[in-house]
Amino acid sequence: MAIETRGLTKTFGHQRAVDEIDLRVPRGSVFGFLGPNGSGKTTTIRMLLGLAAASSGEIRLLGGAMPESSRDVLPRVGALVEGPAIYPFLSGRANLQRYDDADLLTSRATRNKRVDAALERVGLGHAARKRAHAYSLGMKQRLGIANALLTPRDLLILDEPSNGLDPQGTREVRSLIRSLADGGTTVFVSSHLLAEVEQMCDQIAVMSAGRLVAQGTLDELRAQGTAHVRVLTPDPGAARRVLESLGLSPETGGRDDVVTAELTLNGLQPETVNAALVRADVRVRGFTVSGASLEERFVALTGEGFDVAG
Structure with missing residues (x-):
């Protein structure tokens, strides 16, 4: 499994934001993570990435126990969580260069090549030198995805990747996600766009009030209805x-x-x-x-x- 949790729980005081979920994400899949506002999706993602500590339970990413194996596992994981964090006064290209510079495992000699390739992959090559404050919301979203793709990833975790995108941009992101999966990358997508999830995901899980109420293939979930x-x-x-x-x-x-x-x-x-x-x-x-x-x-x-x- 690319992602596996057992009894994963997060409490804030007396409230259980995530309540003993057992999540299983097969390697090579495009996995849709669905749920209404406040259901615990983003809290779960933050725990998977070590951005929030779990109150109890187990997490394994790419076969490694988290957070113990984070040094080995996280370099193989790309993520976009709660929107991209960017420097508005820098260009899109300069933003990616700073992101890449913070990665101690990459080579400076090939930095520009990686940055340019990531920008082209998300359709921002033409706006690479434009300052980020002039980017539309959709362009900023694509810049965040480009950051997640600066180096090859075994697992990509995207929180609302189509947020702010126009129909053409949404199709481009969908095509990008499918191409990544075809290349062997596992893509975990949190989204509220049901039509998009149905078109690009192999499997889904549904959260409600902190609990995992269903998971499986699309056909399996439909067959239960x-x-x-x-x-x-x-x-x-x-x-x-x-x-x-x-x-x-x-x-x-x-x-x-x-x-x-x-x-x-x-x-x-x-x-x-x-x-x-x-x-x-x-x-x-x-x-x-x-x-x-x-x-x-x-x-x-x-x-x-x-x-x-x-």
Whole structure:
């Protein structure tokens, strides 16, 4: 595992901001870390990186126990947490040079080459000499990602990497993250943009009130939700009777020849429903199944809508 925690807990006084979470992030994956505002996502990330001490529990990054192995592990980890810290009076290029200068493991002889490559990779080569105070929020965000990419990384931890980006910038960051994963880098992404997570992540975990309420592949999480069945048939009455015999609650789908119903995927399977209709001589002209969206699963797991500020 690239990241593994056991019983990880963080308390502030009598409040448990993170409550005994067991997180598992496979190597080489793009892992989405979701949760509403105040759910404990950023606190968890800070503990993973040694920026905050855990109250109890265990953390392993890239196979090394943290914080004991931080000297060996952290040089292999790039991170962007709670927005980039930049010197506004310096250019983007000068900012990266200062960041790189603080890394005692890199060579000055190749510094300019690394800085220029990182800027080009995030699409800031044209603005390299512009002072950072003139950067838009999205450009500052990309500069922070460039900092995380100054040297090759085995693990990249990004807290809201698409914050402030326009649609084109968001697509570029998504493409960058996928290319990093294809090259073997594990990417851990905390985000509130559900559509982005669905497009770029292999696996996700969902936090709610400090607890880890779900984790797994996107298909696994969707399969735990509710599917919607739509039957197109000239025999709607017979179709409803069959669905009722299966314990479902069918409804007319806006047309006389359409019957809809909901079923839990980890119980009754769609193919079972279709077979029952055919056995009852219901003339099925169309049978479609739409699974639960990630947003529907999030609301079901956390009991609330997604706070875009989270």
